[in-house]
Amino acid sequence: MTTPLRIGLLGCGRIGVMHADLLSGRIDGLTLGAVYDVVGEAAERTGARYDAAVAASPDELIEHPEVDAVAICSSTDTHIDLLVQAAAAGKPVFIEKPLSLALDQVDRGIAAADAAGIPVQVGFNRRFDPSHRLVRDRVADGDVGDVHLVRITSRDPAPPPVSYIEVSGGIFLDMTIHDFDMARFVTGSEVVDVFAHASVRVDPAIGEAGDYDTLVVAMRHENGAITTIDNSRQAVYGYDQRVEVFGSGGMAASDNPLTTTSVYRNADGGQLSTVPYFFLDRYIPSYLAEWESFLSMVRDGTPTPVSLADGRAPLVLGLAAGLSVRESRLVRVDDIG
Numbered sequence: 326m327t328t329p330l331r332i333g334l335l336g337c338g339r340i341g342v343m344h345a346d347l348l349s350g351r352i353d354g355l356t357l358g359a360v361y362d363v364v365g366e367a368a369e370r371t372g373a374r375y376d377a378a379v380a381a382s383p384d385e386l387i388e389h390p391e392v393d394a395v396a397i398c399s400s401t402d403t404h405i406d407l408l409v410q411a412a413a414a415g416k417p418v419f420i421e422k423p424l425s426l427a428l429d430q431v432d433r434g435i436a437a438a439d440a441a442g443i444p445v446q447v448g449f450n451r452r453f454d455p456s457h458r459l460v461r462d463r464v465a466d467g468d469v470g471d472v473h474l475v476r477i478t479s480r481d482p483a484p485p486p487v488s489y490i491e492v493s494g495g496i497f498l499d500m501t502i503h504d505f506d507m508a509r510f511v512t513g514s515e516v517v518d519v520f521a522h523a524s525v526r527v528d529p530a531i532g533e534a535g536d537y538d539t540l541v542v543a544m545r546h547e548n549g550a551i552t553t554i555d556n557s558r559q560a561v562y563g564y565d566q567r568v569e570v571f572g573s574g575g576m577a578a579s580d581n582p583l584t585t586t587s588v589y590r591n592a593d594g595g596q597l598s599t600v601p602y603f604f605l606d607r608y609i610p611s612y613l614a615e616w617e618s619f620l621s622m623v624r625d626g627t628p629t630p631v632s633l634a635d636g637r638a639p640l641v642l643g644l645a646a647g648l649s650v651r652e653s654r655l656v657r658v659d660d661i662g
């Protein structure tokens with residue numbers, strides 16, 4: 326049996342702990358080697374729970390003898406510094422989205438990773454969701470024909486605390502970024518321009534923090550297809566995640582799974598189960614699959630399924646959408662970067 330690839334986890338918050346859990350006995354060939362968090366207690370707790378070494382600094386984690394590759398799951402504003410450090414150590418990197426809130430920072434990270442020649446995979450997990458992936462496959466196989474329209478719906482069950490909103494970079498960079506990635510993924514075509522409307526319909530405190538909770542984005546792709554995205558921070562029925570691609574040969578769509586397969590009917594109609602509550606309920610299979618891909622990228626040298634360029638492009642679209650709302654106009658992607 327080959328020795329498992331040992332991952333060093335930077336950041337033991339909400340998503341970091343989930344990754345720690347998946348890396349601890351859920352995937353053959355991967356294991357959690359060590360953890361670090363700027364909040365020592367969080368690292369101690371995660372290390373103890375998953376039987377991993379606890380490092381005293383990012384450097385110590387990256388250089389740790391029990392770490393073969395690094396997972397950057399800390400707050401967004403720390404991602405690029407940590408990527409540059411991991412690149413300097415020559416270690417492969419898994420890095421959560423968004424890469425950063427600033428394009429110049431992303432470019433610094435890309436330059437460091439390129440210079441070091443390390444393999445890097447960005448955490449756009451929805452690409453690995455089996456239903457969304459089948460939509461992409463139908464398009465790539467030509468079953469949908471020429472793509473005319475794409476519709477992406479992404480609605481959270483409840484907004485995050487305003488303290489999170491304040492440091493998130495805003496809804497376009499925090500939430501819609503997944504949908505910008507999905508649009509590129511399912512069409513295989515770059516976006517040329519973006520128009521967005523955004524509003525505050527859920528909680529005035531979100532507006533007071535300078536953000537929006539409800540939005541629509543319309544984008545034109547290089548191949549002429551048009552994508553629309555709608556987002557809400559609050560869907561009372563749960564986590565609503567749907568993708569549809571329509572073209573000259575038909576359409577392909579992914580719908581929400583249901584929490585049970587039960588059906589209730591009476592004289593008035595019927596009732597189905599709820600949809601999963603949030604991303605940890607819906608997307609665990611996708612997070613597992615992204616780790617399997619990471620393993621094959623590092624072990625077998627397969628190309629990264631989500632490159633740093635794939636991490637950069639949706640940031641550009643998010644910045645374009647923000648500008649579109651502020652200036653009430655169509656924004657050309659080339660004008661942003």
Ligand SMILES: NC(=O)c1ccc[n+]([C@@H]2O[C@H](COP(=O)([O-])OP(=O)(O)OC[C@H]3O[C@@H](n4cnc5c(N)ncnc54)[C@H](O)[C@@H]3O)[C@@H](O)[C@H]2O)c1
Pocket residue numbers: 335336337338339340341361362363364367383398399400401403421422423448449450499604
């Ligand atoms: N792919 C996804 O589905 C998904 C889901 C949620 C979050 N995320 C992304 O993951 C990242 C973390 O999000 P979260 O929800 O876990 O946030 P969080 O606030 O719960 O956790 C962030 C953790 O990073 C730690 N941290 C801060 N600076 C650090 C540093 N220099 N070194 C190490 N640790 C440090 C914090 O102490 C905290 O424990 C964000 O970039 C977020 O956008 C991705």
